[in-house]
Amino acid sequence: MELKEKELKKNKKVSWIWFPILFVMLGIMVPSMYERYIERQEEKQREMEKANILPNTTDMVYEIESQADKDNSSISDNDKKPTVKDCIDFIKGRFPDYYDNNEMMEKTIYYGRYIEYFYRPRNLKYYPKNEQYKYKLDNEQLEVVLLGQFVSEAVIPVYIQSDSVDSETTQKRLEKVKEIINLIELEEIQKILDEKSNL
Numbered sequence: 001m002e003l004k005e006k007e008l009k010k011n012k013k014v015s016w017i018w019f020p021i022l023f024v025m026l027g028i029m030v031p032s033m034y035e036r037y038i039e040r041q042e043e044k045q046r047e048m049e050k051a052n053i054l055p056n057t058t059d060m061v062y063e064i065e066s067q068a069d070k071d072n073s074s075i076s077d078n079d080k081k082p083t084v085k086d087c088i089d090f091i092k093g094r095f096p097d098y099y100d101n102n103e104m105m106e107k108t109i110y111y112g113r114y115i116e117y118f119y120r121p122r123n124l125k126y127y128p129k130n131e132q133y134k135y136k137l138d139n140e141q142l143e144v145v146l147l148g149q150f151v152s153e154a155v156i157p158v159y160i161q162s163d164s165v166d167s168e169t170t171q172k173r174l175e176k177v178k179e180i181i182n183l184i185e186l187e188e189i190q191k192i193l194d195e196k197s198n199l
Helices: 002-052 058-073 084-094 102-119 129-135 139-159 168-197
Strands: none
Touching: 058 102, 084 102, 084 139, 084 168, 102 139, 139 168
16 A cells, blocks of 8 residues: 555656646747747738839838848848849849849849948948948948949939939939949959969
């Protein structure tokens, strides 16, 4: 009789030990499950919002810029992410035919902002002064930033239909884009010549 009582007490002790373990496991699992649920809900919300965004609007421009910013800050190697070279090659190769259709203009805005944000964070002016030193740019990086900035600014007003391709403002911005493309091409040629002379 005593043996049975001891065994029952032992079994009760064992079952009580599992409560804290289960409590800890639930404490770990539930928040992470909840976080995943929230992430999925936010993603669905973004997709729904994206579906309601019309082309040729400032909302669509903001969406494109946000995507460029997000792709730059994302750590994962996503196949969809372009390289800075891809963006520069596209901008150089298409110059000045960025206005064929909405898809072309959206791609140009994306690539322009992507290379701009690559070297200079989107909200740099809002960064604390003591952190801005991290983003000092050398000449090549500055050229890339300006190329992205000017090509985006040349396309956005035409895309949202507040300006035309033939306007003086658009043409001035395109001239700036061409100047930077020429600078980049000259530097590339110079690098090739320097490499050959070192052989």
